[in-house]
Amino acid sequence: MATSSQAVLERLAQLQISPKVVSHDSVNDNKAWAEALKDTNDVAFEITKTLILKPKTAKTATPTPVVVVALDSTEVNATALGKKLSLKDCRFANEDLLKETFSITKEAVSPFVLSNVKELDLVHLVVDSALLALPNEKKLAFHPSTSDKSIFVTVDELKKYFESLNKEPVEIDFKALAAAKPPANDGAKKPVKAAAKKEEFNQMGLGCTKDGDFPKWYQQVLTKSEMLEYYDVSGCYILRPLAYNIWKEITNFFDEAITEMGVEDTYFPMFVSNRVLQREKDHIEGFAPEVAWVTKAGSSDLEEPIAIRPTSETVMYPYFAKWIRSHRDLPFRINQWCSVVRWEFKNPQPFLRTREFLWQEGHTAHLTLEDADKEVKQILDLYAQVYNDLLALPVVKGVKSEKEKFAGGYYTTTVEGYIPATGRAIQGGTSHCLGQNFSKMFNITVEDPNAPATANEEAKKIHVWQNSWGLSTRTIGVLVMTHGDDKGLVLPPRVALIQTVIVPCGLTVKTTKEESDKIFDACQEVASRLKKAGIKSKADLRENYTPGFKFNHWEMRGVPLRLELGPKDLQKQQATLVRRDTGVRFSVPLDNLEQSVKETLDTIQRDMLERATKKMQENIVRVEKWEDFCPNLNKKKLLLVPWCDRTECEDDIKERSAKVATEGEEEDERAPSMGAKSLCKPFEQPTENPIVPGVTKCVACDHDAKHFMLFGRSY
Structure with a gap:
């Protein structure tokens, strides 16, 4: 359980530190934090950020996290910092590590979470030199283990806190570190900025894109769609x-x-x-x-x-x-x-x-x-x-x-x-x-x-x-x-909890109660008709939300088909259908609604399988030579190769492919970049240019190939 703000203040009081405390709305990021503190005029301060990174370690090794305390304006490059500290592949710590090691959530991280750590020797503490250079009259704003409060301390008071832990920080000049980065990295930033712009359009739903930050996207899709909730025992959901x-x-x-x-x-x-x-x-x-x-x-x-x-x-x-x-x-x-x-x-x-x-x-x-x-x-x-x-x-x-x-x-x-x-x-x-x-x-x-x-x-x-x-x-x-996509879940109709959601539309401030009731009754009637036809349906008749909000709500939850019904639709005796998988809109007559919805759901199910199958087939490539193995592996391909079926060769392939640099590849700490492993010997072996016994050689050694084997990186 996270340390309360009161516990943080009591700890500081033991050090004769009495910081100013300001309460405000809970904030999720520093932009919102700055907005929450904009009326705090009686103290000169700088917004800070506390980052917790996790270097890559052996699977069975205890994590050795890095706590970075910096000014909000300071650019912190995790890769460059990792190299500076001789640590491998520093990435942002996941929520499980934050809970297990620091007893905190990501919104409320601050230097004071160090008091919660049982083995401080395992933690690397890094402090921004620009922060340490601030004059004492300029205060530093931190969250005291909760995101709805802020406290203000001086640089000397922060140092005093670190001294009380017997933890000496490593001072890093991040500006100089950034200047020392290889020129190649400069170009790599542009897509990130583009992705950030795209995220601005996604604030009602996900805070990231599937291509931009896949691990974060996956986590948010599961929680925001209300598919899954985190539990207080790590690894259980x-x-x-x-x-x-x-x-x-x-x-x-x-x-x-x-x-x-x-x-x-x-x-x-x-x-x-x-x-x-x-x-x-x-x-x-x-x-x-x-x-x-x-x-x-x-x-x-x-x-x-x-x-x-x-x-x-x-x-x-x-x-x-x-x-x-x-x-x-x-x-x-x-x-x-x-x-x-x-x-x-x-x-x-x-x-x-x-x-x-x-x-x-x-x-x-x-x-x-x-x-x-x-x-x-x-x-x-x-x-x-x-x-x-x-x-x-x-x-x-x-x-x-x-x-x-x-x-x-x-x-x-x-x-x-x-x-x-x-x-x-x-x-x-x-x-x-x-x-x-x-x-x-x-x-x-x-x-x-x-x-x-x-x-x-x-x-x-x-x-x-x-x-x-x-x-x-x-x-x-x-x-x-x-x-799933950037709007959330996309569920195949056969496993969807709700297959069709009916949303009343076209209602304005000029709409009379009688007209509104007529639309709501029609939506309820449509839902009943569809249920009788064996289609799992729901009418969203919440009056305190706009149609646009409802669209986003049900798109996030992956409902395969949306049915919109408004005054003009009733006049024309039709309904508008919108597919979740493609976004395609079309109208269907109300008198044949059940059949139209069933056919559309069947089409969605079939099209989703066809698209996914095509994608998989495009990414299974046949490789005959070792020099083509790793380049294709690093292009996110699965490799169908002639193989000798020897365990020694299998181990060698994994080791050799793991050593090859994977420059430019998005990495997920929970599914780390690794060597290729054997996946299976497909029942359907290639008939074009098949294995010729005694002639075809293994892709990785000089032994004769016995069959084609599928290799790839794997969860």
């Missing part, structure tokens, strides 16, 4: 109805399909004993860093720590051995809808990398490998349908490499998505054949119906072949990242 409805549509479709296959739903406890978890060594080693443990009950230590399931193979399979007694019990198929917890990472990202997430996990047992293989592909086809038919997203179906397969499994199939804005692939869902590894470990056997009658009891026993398969709420993140 509240799924609001707009997001949960998407998951509900996925569960409805998938559950019906697997029920038809003979899969039955079940539920196992979330707690796993250490003894059970350790049964399959290779499997648990793959999950060990992510396992969360319960060690206390009340004030007492547990006799044995209990894990919270990261997945359920070792939870379920002891009971498979108990329940499967005969080959007549096969195939044995169960599925559970639940949440799992994986705690290892330090940079959670909503839907993509969260410490708790919703998913389904299916677990099945079969008599033969052939039966198991068949099901693996059936499930993968269903996952592809979820993406294609519901989410309007293209995927590539294929097989994971030996290195990337499920820990302890026989082989792994996958559907791989693509995020055009970042040029990164994303694993969309996996269907694993586990082989007989787990059945041997947990002794899941049946009598072989084809065994000779003369065979002994042991020879008659065979271990079952097993599969597991899972799809999670990661699907929602892929949808948002791919379809």
Whole structure:
């Protein structure tokens, strides 16, 4: 919890510092702050800014943030500062780091948040030399850990505060630092200014553009659309109805399909004993860093720590051995809808990398490998349908490499998505054949119906072949990242909570109450008609908002179709439809409204998939030579390459491609620029210029290529 302004003032009072305090409206940026303080005439002051940066560190390393205290007018170049401090890739800290390390929100950051830091030795403190050069009669304006108050202190008082922390700041002349920047960087600023101008037109909605600042755009789309809310446990998020409805549509479709296959739903406890978890060594080693443990009950230590399931193979399979007694019990198929917890990472990202997430996990047992293989592909086809038919997203179906397969499994199939804005692939869902590894470990056997009658009891026993398969709420993140635009969400109709919103228009101050009521009644009637036709509809009859405000409101929330109805529309017995995905407007007759809306929603669904598919296909390039590999990778492409299928080569490709400079590439700290990894061996291999055994060479080494493999940067 953030330190209160009163706590800051008490801390300063201990240092015999009694600053002037001014209360004002809460502000989100320094422009608004300056406006809030414009009537403060009894003190000469300078507006300041306190920036918190996070240098790039090893995945498991503790963050070493940089706190920069500067005048608002000072230009702070994070890249140049990082080089000056010998720190790598300094970027603005995310909200999780602000909360975890400094107990503060970004609007209320000030030097006084240093009092909240438990390990100050890990923090780099930088102070602007122009700020330190101010005369003592000129005060510095800071927020005292809240954005609706300002306090004014002198430079000497600020130094006194730093001394009380035993924290000596590094003084930086940012003007000189800027002058020392390479000339190439000057040109790089122009697009930023252009993007800033574009943002000015977006103040009612998002504070940035998708192309200008993708990580910030993604965060704002999720929160401003009311799809998600941040929770006070880092890495955990509240799924609001707009997001949960998407998951509900996925569960409805998938559950019906697997029920038809003979899969039955079940539920196992979330707690796993250490003894059970350790049964399959290779499997648990793959999950060990992510396992969360319960060690206390009340004030007492547990006799044995209990894990919270990261997945359920070792939870379920002891009971498979108990329940499967005969080959007549096969195939044995169960599925559970639940949440799992994986705690290892330090940079959670909503839907993509969260410490708790919703998913389904299916677990099945079969008599033969052939039966198991068949099901693996059936499930993968269903996952592809979820993406294609519901989410309007293209995927590539294929097989994971030996290195990337499920820990302890026989082989792994996958559907791989693509995020055009970042040029990164994303694993969309996996269907694993586990082989007989787990059945041997947990002794899941049946009598072989084809065994000779003369065979002994042991020879008659065979271990079952097993599969597991899972799809999670990661699907929602892929949808948002791919379809969203600078106005907010763009939802495919089949997963939209509201498919059509009806907005009354054309009402003015001269409109009589009778005329207004007539329009509102007509809007309500249209909504009722559409609902009866199976179309999820809502009439926005709020009288305290203008039509323009309502347009923005529903565009932000991704409603696929807007229906406008005004006096002239009623006179002509028509309605105006506006598509969210393209902005195209057109009129349709009211007497055939249901059919017109249904056809339009179907067209939107189809067009969204076609556009996304075209974009993905344009960004999958075939590369035969290593010298073309990294340049295309840095153009945000996925690479289809001839490959030797060796793990050593896979590691080498990742290492070599990571070393290549990525000048000009937008980087997101939560999905850092990295080497290419193998994504999958596509089921659909190229037929033009195919692999010639013994002739075609691997793209990265002198070994013979065995097949084409898809490589790329990945979430």
